[in-house]
Amino acid sequence: MVLSIRQNQIVELARAEGRVVVEDLAHRFDVTLQTIRRDLTDLAEAGLLDRVHGGAVPRMGMVNLGYEARRRLHSEAKAAIATACAAAIPDNSSLILNLGTTTEAVARALIHHSNITVITNNMNVANILADNPGCEIMVAGGALRRSDGGLVGELATQFIEQFKVDYAVIGTSALDLDGDLLDYDLAEVRVSRAILRQARQAFLVTDHSKLGRSAPARIACLAEIDTLFTDRALPDALHEKCAGWRTHLHICESTPIPASA
Structure with missing residues (x-):
C-alpha cells in the first residue's frame, strides 16, 4: 500500500x-x-x-515507517532544522553525518559551504554533497541497506573510528522523555555511537514527531549532545534536564505543509 x-x-x-x-x-x-x-x-x-x-x-x-514515507513527513520542519544546524557549522571544518532524512536535509543546507570535509555512512548524503565542489567526501564501507542508502555494520564502525572531526550531526528515530536517543536497528546504533565518540561537538537534528516515541535500541542521552536542533519546545521536565546537562536547545519554527486531500 x-x-x-x-x-x-x-x-x-x-x-x-x-x-x-x-x-x-x-x-x-x-x-x-x-x-x-x-x-x-x-x-x-x-x-x-x-x-x-x-x-x-x-x-x-x-516498526519504523518506510524511508520514502519518512522523507516526506515534516519536510518544512526538517528544512528549518537543517538550515539552523548548517549555520552553526563554519567553513573550513570537518563533520560526520549519519543516516536519516533530517541529516540529508542538513547535507542540502551545506551545499554552499567551502573547504569542508564530510564523513558519512549515508549514500544519499554523499550524492547530495557531490554537487558542492568545496566539500571533500569520505564514504564508509559496510553493508548497504537499500531501503535508505545506509552503510552499517562493523566495517562502517571501524571506518568512522579512523577520524576525529569537529562536528557530529546525527538523527534519531525516537527521543523519549528521559532524554534518551533511540533507534530500531542495533547495527545503525553502533555506528551512531562511534560517530559521537569521534567528534568534538555533537549535534542532534530531529523534529517534534520523534519526541515521546519509543524504539528498542539506545544510542545515547541528550547529556552527550552539545546542541539539539528541533522545531518545537520540549516538555518542561526534559527542558530542565537539558539545562542541567548543558545541552543547548535551538528551536527552529516552521510553517507546516498543507496536507493533500
Missing part, C-alpha cells in the same frame, strides 16, 4: 500521541469525517493502526 501524505502524518500522530480521534483529524486536515474514517480503515488494513471507538491507536509491535 502506498500511503498519502495525510495518511503518513496520521500514523506519525498516532505514534507520537498514542491515539488519534476522527473529529480531531478531520479538523486538522480540513477534510470530512468520512475521509478520515476511510484513511483509518486503510491504515488498519495495512497493519499500521488498530481501530478503536472514535479513532485509532498504533498497532502493537509496529
Whole structure:
C-alpha cells in the first residue's frame, strides 16, 4: 500500500500521541469525517493502526515507517532544522553525518559551504554533497541497506573510528522523555555511537514527531549532545534536564505543509 501524505502524518500522530480521534483529524486536515474514517480503515488494513471507538491507536509491535514515507513527513520542519544546524557549522571544518532524512536535509543546507570535509555512512548524503565542489567526501564501507542508502555494520564502525572531526550531526528515530536517543536497528546504533565518540561537538537534528516515541535500541542521552536542533519546545521536565546537562536547545519554527486531500 502506498500511503498519502495525510495518511503518513496520521500514523506519525498516532505514534507520537498514542491515539488519534476522527473529529480531531478531520479538523486538522480540513477534510470530512468520512475521509478520515476511510484513511483509518486503510491504515488498519495495512497493519499500521488498530481501530478503536472514535479513532485509532498504533498497532502493537509496529516498526519504523518506510524511508520514502519518512522523507516526506515534516519536510518544512526538517528544512528549518537543517538550515539552523548548517549555520552553526563554519567553513573550513570537518563533520560526520549519519543516516536519516533530517541529516540529508542538513547535507542540502551545506551545499554552499567551502573547504569542508564530510564523513558519512549515508549514500544519499554523499550524492547530495557531490554537487558542492568545496566539500571533500569520505564514504564508509559496510553493508548497504537499500531501503535508505545506509552503510552499517562493523566495517562502517571501524571506518568512522579512523577520524576525529569537529562536528557530529546525527538523527534519531525516537527521543523519549528521559532524554534518551533511540533507534530500531542495533547495527545503525553502533555506528551512531562511534560517530559521537569521534567528534568534538555533537549535534542532534530531529523534529517534534520523534519526541515521546519509543524504539528498542539506545544510542545515547541528550547529556552527550552539545546542541539539539528541533522545531518545537520540549516538555518542561526534559527542558530542565537539558539545562542541567548543558545541552543547548535551538528551536527552529516552521510553517507546516498543507496536507493533500
